[in-house]
Amino acid sequence: MKLQNLLLIDLKSQKKLNAYVTENFENCLKLSKEFDNKPNYDLKLPGIPIAVKDLFCTNEVRTTAGSNILNNFVPSYESTVTQNIWNEGGILLGKLNCDEFAMGSSNETSFFGNVQNPIAKDLVPGGSSGGSSSALAANLTPVTIGTDTGGSIRQPASFTGTVGLKPTYGSCSRYGIVAFASSLDQAGPMSKDVKDSSILLEVISSFDKKDSTSIDFKRNNYSSELTRNIKGIKIGIPKEYRVDGMPDEIENLWKKGIEYAKDCGAEIIDISLPHTSYALPTYYIVAPAEASSNLARYDGVKYGLRSSGESLIDMYEKTRSEGFGEEVKRRIMIGTYVLSSGYYDAYYLKAQKVRQLIKKDFDEAYNKVDAILTPSTPSSAFKIGEKSNDPVSMYLNDIFTVPVNLAGLPGISIPAGRDKNNYPLGLQIIGKPFDEQTVLNIAYSMEEKINYKNNITDWWM
Amino acid sequence: MVVCDIIFYHMTIDLKTVKHISKLARISLEEKKAEKLADDMNSIFEFIEKLNELKTENIEPLTSIAETTLRFREDKITSDNIREKILKNSPEKNDDFFVVPKVVE
Amino acid sequence: MDVIMSKNNSEYLIERNDNIYEVVIGLEVHAQVTSNSKLFSSSSTKFGAEPNTQVSLVDAAFPGMLPVINEYCVKQAIKTGIGLKAKINNKSVFDRKNYFYADLPQGYQISQYKYPIVGEGNVILDMPEGQKQVGIERLHLEQDAGKSIHDIDPSNTLVDLNRSGVALMEIVSKPDLRSPDEVNAYIKKLRSIMRYLGTCDGNMQEGSLRADVNVSVRIKGSTELGTRCEIKNVNSIKFMQMAIIYEANRQVDLIEEGEEIDQETRLFDTKKNETRSMRSKEDAHDYRYFPDPDLLPLEITDEFIDQLKSEIPELPDDKKKRFIDEFKISPYEATILVSDIDTAKYFEEVVVKMGKNRDMKLAVNWITGELFAVLNNKNIDIAHSPISAKNLAKLINLIKNGTISGKIAKTIFELMLDGDIDPQIIVEEKGLKQQSDPKALEALIDKIINDNREKAIEYKQGKEKLFGFFVGQAMKASGGKANPQLINEILKKKL
């Protein structure tokens, strides 16, 4: 397995990238030695140090969700997903930076500062799993896990030339993951190649009684069933993903991807997902609405930051104003507004209905095809600060990934080419519900044909 | 019965609304920030208004994408007394209780 | 006094300046579901534990914690619905009710808003004027909040989350109640049904049963509803009644002064005996309900419901009917005996233990008379009665078969209280057996007639009242043990 060959180059040098919020290096070293004394190579992640997005609660290790309001929070429990990793021999290396409460597409909303994309200086690593994608691309962790609510695994993977998979909703337990939008959140693997993602998925995907939305379906041995034989597999190309103003580079990448897929033996079929353009507006009602309620528990009473106030209400208002950053506040406000009396039907209920239409689009498409191929993002990584003052243009980043979350489908982003600046670009493969295996197989085949390699110069060292 | 589809033509979100919403959300806002927020929200809602193009009267709303039904748990006590763990992160220290500013009912 | 003291308990009328108002009441009862663990978490629901010792990570709303529903609580809600003759909904949805409060750790309460688990039903009240049906609007499941304690720390409020997440059934009545007496009867009937079902212990001191009381007034005869006020979280029937009386009169006063009634939430101050506006929750009234995305819709099959139906015990209304038919007791007596499940159980055990030659009249009288008096005096419930049903049945049989007189029975009853003693043993030990030997009694009566010759002559001449005198003398002479029936017979013969 490739994982063990990875060099953990001078983790101290990561400071400039700012990928880690909390380092667990000492403890990791200790546990690694313990593993070496009593190695067990039957495990799937034998003694492998792994850093995880700081949205996963880790027992006795600070968990911040990138927020000031959880700055000092130390859970006494472990998320199911991370527990699965430790059960298979993984060792916690540290907690990785992310957008505050996973709200962002550039890792610029973290209370702990921007994260640098190792590809080039002052370039965003994508978000919200930006610390994860950065650490992975910079060899600061051999593999990692992120969470994906609207593209937060796939978009940063695309921006850093790495692989990121969002599983079917209900595949990975949400227990112990700081919630952003409960009906959309999914944890997923991020890795250098498809094989590692398949191993990691095998480890983290499990039925969990502690999560009522966890689904009890037969999970594959994704890594051992991985195959490059995708002959005759039907891949759909949705015409609605050809959006206005999409750069030629993206269009060309997509065309190239179609050729790769054909080379691998897949059959290409034109399909239509007619409600695609409604996905983002739907998402920007559903996600903030759920978030506004999910984040109500951060009130200064049980844990986290508390600002002093003259009364209970005053304490709440000050704590939440000082504890949350601007983007989080913006989304809580939007969510509160769309649920408030008189607006619920016009916004929230409407969005749920459109969500149904979007899901039906996919259902129909899957009568004809086995998977769908699209670009991962409408552009390559942008400069830090470039979009941070214009929320809508920032939100447009997720235009290709959001429909997948709304429909609860598995989707993977694999690196597939470069733009004129030599920044990586990704392709997305979307699968049927619970059919991660097909998604992985297609990605595995195309990966070989594309033969993408990051050329990172270690500029931050 | 004809059920009318509710189409909400977006009105500008004014400062008063922003302040009301911030009250509901228990987030205090300075005047300047409230203005900026009103602007941001307006541009976001302008973008959201696109949904009004769609007729949705006969569509069943989708609440959960997980197409199963609610799973039951047995009526068993498996959680012990973990008061120490429950209280250890609380900002105002007390061995027995959570502590908040005096509430007058 | 301008409250019309109607002899009718089913209405409460207020007269002001020739206007007669009636009060219209609807109740939202919060009944704690009897279960081991909480609605969405596996911590204990036991009452009276040390603060915050029955709190799980879910109950305290730690980041990433998720609700998982307790099957037993769902069953309990459905059973209660069946007991209320209500429609059980095959599909219901859990919603979040969003508001901030110190004892609400999630910042929302998981409740059921649009689609409750139980729909419309009804409850029959036995009022002195006859039966009255009260409509049930719905029953839904929801989480209880924690407890804010204001009187330990002078400068802070302390929060105990032991109750946080305990399952409640909110039972919403239609606005069908018209008087404090009906409210009393309604709460008692609900409690009775739930205790029969074992779905709620109905213990009001421990907060297992509380109610939000919706009160409005209108001119009697009007069919429109007035503006209502909701009096929150009243935890005793007496306080509910006091709150209703205060609130109804307050509203009538406002109307008579030409003022509007604000639809608002009020609090009943038990010390001042008045309701007042709850200002603290004033600006948090937009609850932003939406389906909880952590939970899927609750789907229940007909088979599941049928199975629960088959487990429903005989409920008070049916039991009452059966008691009347089978035991030939009066409806009034039956109502009293079925009102509480433990009373009904006690009575039925007495009936069984009396055996073939049972005497219902005696059984009813002894339970509702002597026994109730003792229980009331000592403030114990019938489940812990100092005299067992078995021994009470024995006592009744001793009266019935003439072994002892009713008067002696009362003496024996007092003695039985001291450790549930077998009445047969008392009779034997104290020699309290009734004298029923006709020869001995004849001798005794002969002597009395002899000693009172003049009175006997007066009696024969028509002074019939004197018969009682002779009975009394005979009883006295026997030390109260003579069989009164035999005395009567012999006296009639001899005089």
Ligand SMILES: [Mg+2]
């Ligand atoms: Mg209420």
Ligand SMILES: [Zn+2]
């Ligand atoms: Zn309630």
